Amino acid sequence: MNIKKIFINSENIILEKKSGQWLQFLTENDFDFQTIQQINMSDESPVIMDKSGNKFSIDFVNDKVNYTKKKSSIKTELISKALGGGKFGLNILDLSAGLGIDAVFLAQLGYSVIALERNPLIYLALNEALQQKPELNLSFIFSDALTYLKSQSINTDVIYFDPMFPEKAKSALPRQEMVFFRSLVGHDADAAEVLDFALKIKSVKRVVVKRPIKAPALMRPMSSIEGKLIRFDLYRGVRI
Numbered sequence: 021m022n023i024k025k026i027f028i029n030s031e032n033i034i035l036e037k038k039s040g041q042w043l044q045f046l047t048e049n050d051f052d053f054q055t056i057q058q059i060n061m062s063d064e065s066p067v068i069m070d071k072s073g074n075k076f077s078i079d080f081v082n083d084k085v086n087y088t089k090k091k092s093s094i095k096t097e098l099i100s101k102a103l104g105g106g107k108f109g110l111n112i113l114d115l116s117a118g119l120g121i122d123a124v125f126l127a128q129l130g131y132s133v134i135a136l137e138r139n140p141l142i143y144l145a146l147n148e149a150l151q152q153k154p155e156l157n158l159s160f161i162f163s164d165a166l167t168y169l170k171s172q173s174i175n176t177d178v179i180y181f182d183p184m185f186p187e188k189a190k191s192a193l194p195r196q197e198m199v200f201f202r203s204l205v206g207h208d209a210d211a212a213e214v215l216d217f218a219l220k221i222k223s224v225k226r227v228v229v230k231r232p233i234k235a236p237a238l239m240r241p242m243s244s245i246e247g248k249l250i251r252f253d254l255y256r257g258v259r260i
Contacts (some may be wrong), residue, residue, distance in 0.1 A: 065152075076150070
């Protein structure tokens with residue numbers, strides 16, 4: 021398998037260099053190319069396609085549905101209310117970036133967000149998209165949640181966690197594309213362990229877990245805030 025042929029860059033010198041950087045990073049981090057048909061670097065945002073023809077890209081500017089949401093204020097948005105509306109502080113550690121939708125939204129609301137992504141290809145796509153929005157107080161780190169929590173001195177106000185498992189009531193991608201995306205990022209089988217470890221970090225003022233409305237809690241929460249399709253389970257910083 022000639023991995024270099026996966027990258028489409030229209031023989032543009034700049035894009036060829038970027039393709040080489042992506043290939044090096046993916047190879048160094050043991051990425052499995054078996055399901056990837058091509059990565060088109062010549063589009064405005066890299067388009068990733070699997071061997072079944074399913075494809076997706078992460079585009080913070082042109083994807084208006086996912087990244088240009090209506091927002092009122094840090095005090096009134098449901099996700100922000102779950103995080104404390106700023107009363108615990110504005111520094112958020114997002115343990116599972118995924119497509120970066122919540123991380124971007126929180127940064128737009130005024131939070132300072134560090135978001136972790138454990139899949140090297142998704143991480144590269146997120147960082148590429150972030151270059152379109154340099155004004156956001158947002159950064160992505162390549163790491164799985166447990167490794168990061170165990171190896172770092174955590175300095176954040178609130179931990180936010182949106183595990184992939186179980187299947188979500190509403191997805192940001194069409195069904196087949198979401199199947200492809202899920203195959204890349206996995207099912208967060210370690211979600212309960214991640215939450216347990218996050219709750220051991222005493223300096224964190226609140227831990228928030230996003231769940232489909234009918235999904236079981238990873239661990240009994242102190243309280244929950246519910247929307248129509250999702251809920252936020254709250255741990256710490258909650259009056260019972």
